[in-house]
Amino acid sequence: MSIYLISPAGHPNYGDELIAAGWLRYLAETRPETDVWLDCPNPGLATELFLGLHPRLRTTNTLWRACWEADSTDPVIVMDKVAHLMRHFGSPSYDLGIDRIRSMESIHVLGGGYLNNLWPANAGVVAAADAIRSLTGAKLYATGLSVIPVLAGTEDGDGHDLIDMLRGFDHVTVRDEPSASVLGLPLGLDDAFLAAGHELQRGFARGGADLVVCLQSDLQSEAESAQVFGRAREVVQAALAEGKTVQYVEAIPGVDRPGFDALKDLIRPEDFIPFISVWRDGLPLKQNQTWLTTRFHLHFMAAAAGNLGTAASVKEGYYDVKHGSLMNLGTGWSSTGSQEAIAAGSCSPRAAPSTFAAHLNSRMEQKRQEALTLYPQVLADVVLPGHPVAAVARLLRGLRSAVTPLPGS
Missing domain, CATH: 3.40.50 (Rossmann fold)
Structure with missing residues (x-):
């Protein structure tokens, strides 16, 4: 089966x-x-x-x-x-x-x-x-x-x-x-808790800038996008004025590019990280970063790394619920709708103390226990592949498949 x-x-x-x-x-x-x-x-x-x-x-x-x-x-x-x-x-x-x-x-x-x-x-x-x-x-x-x-x-x-x-x-x-x-x-819990440990390891190995930005252009009007991009410009300018480094991450190819294009006079081309680079090498993570993003799972992973940020919500009744679910878990992030001002004047957002990273291991284990409930580890996988027990386990599973009637038969 x-x-x-x-x-x-x-x-x-x-x-x-x-x-x-x-x-x-x-x-x-x-x-x-x-x-x-x-x-x-x-x-x-x-x-x-x-x-x-x-x-x-x-x-x-x-x-x-x-x-x-x-x-x-x-x-x-x-x-x-x-x-x-x-x-x-x-x-x-x-x-x-x-x-x-x-x-x-x-x-x-x-x-x-x-x-x-x-x-x-x-x-x-x-x-x-x-x-x-x-x-x-x-x-x-x-x-x-x-x-x-x-x-x-x-x-x-x-x-x-x-x-x-x-x-x-x-x-x-x-x-x-x-x-x-x-x-x-x-x-x-979100299924991303099953992947968080692997992604954190890759992201910290890669390293990143002081401020990381990702702004989507879908699920909102052009006017709303322009407003979000305009507020982000103020945040990026403030960060650069403080001598901080800035990177832009692409979570969905193409859809997230207009946000970078609106800021490309401030963010160098080499600091644009396309999706393929993220997928191969991980998100650009380090401690004491600040993030500004509309993307839910970038909020998730940045907070898992212990970092604060601002979640710019672009679809009322959808993204506010998504980001709100993470803030309820203690990310400490601030949140804005597309019609509200993103905190400007500093790349450090107004935020509450974060407990998300402190509880990360227990939540990862909770999600793993859920996975184990659905798909328990089979015997052959907990012994060395060449061990005789593994061969016996495979034989028993084969015999069980041969004698078990098909569903509905």
């Missing part, structure tokens, strides 16, 4: 890639001999991004393509179409992938903020998982999700409600209080 992961990874988007990489490294440690399928929007690019992270990784886009190729972006129509495909097949364009999904031991919707009213068609991946379980009995997992702003228009009385489907999963955790309230769950 195999593990099936669903993620928006492969965009690339630093946060989504960080989460997927964290799970793949964990599964490489605990399930190296298990086939792991990652269903994501860009499987070709994901193959490059995650090359070598798991020895049996396969990538596909069966479910995402089914969502995109629906006749509408209405979530009810998308969810109905995708569920029908899973149950009844459809055409050679889908059937091989659907047959593959039907063989899975578990289907796992990885964390992130992509199942909400901003991208309604994405709800189809949850409907697909729900439909597969009705056929095969596969376990359904979802971890570290945010469902804010809540998807509207799916309560049609025919079982197409995203929230109800998620409530029916075998295991669900969410990363922010509003999502926990909607789903009736205790507050959980």
Whole structure:
């Protein structure tokens, strides 16, 4: 049997890639001999991004393509179409992938903020998982999700409600209080806690500037972007006047470039760090840094490194919830909306004392325990590969697979 992961990874988007990489490294440690399928929007690019992270990784886009190729972006129509495909097949364009999904031991919707009213068609991946379980009995997992702003228009009385489907999963955790309230769950942790240790080690080894900036240009109007860029200019100018070094990080290629272009007369070209450099060598981290960013997982990692900063929120009802979830965990950061002034006059933001880094190890362990609950470490992985016990464990797993009936048979 195999593990099936669903993620928006492969965009690339630093946060989504960080989460997927964290799970793949964990599964490489605990399930190296298990086939792991990652269903994501860009499987070709994901193959490059995650090359070598798991020895049996396969990538596909069966479910995402089914969502995109629906006749509408209405979530009810998308969810109905995708569920029908899973149950009844459809055409050679889908059937091989659907047959593959039907063989899975578990289907796992990885964390992130992509199942909400901003991208309604994405709800189809949850409907697909729900439909597969009705056929095969596969376990359904979802971890570290945010469902804010809540998807509207799916309560049609025919079982197409995203929230109800998620409530029916075998295991669900969410990363922010509003999502926990909607789903009736205790507050959980973002999936990035599974990857934080690895990223910190790389980032500190790389080193960084005194002030690091990343400003996105999506999910806001041009006028709002211009205002954020203008306030950032004041912060960068103040930092330079104090003799501090400044770098600009790209979390999503292209989308984060306009922010640098607006500041390129202040920040040298060699201090622009493109996504590919971040992915290969880590974020530019050091102690006593200040960050100014709109990006949620840059806030996460900079705070994990013990650094303060300002989170410029660019989408009310979405990014304010995201950044707020981190500030509630003690990052000590200040926050602004796109219509508010970012603290200027110094590169040191107004902020509260940070406890995020002090509690990092315990939260990383909490997330690892969650992962162990879903995917316990198998016997062969805790002994030397050449040890006789490892061979016996592999033999026993093979015998168990041979005598265990297929789900639904």
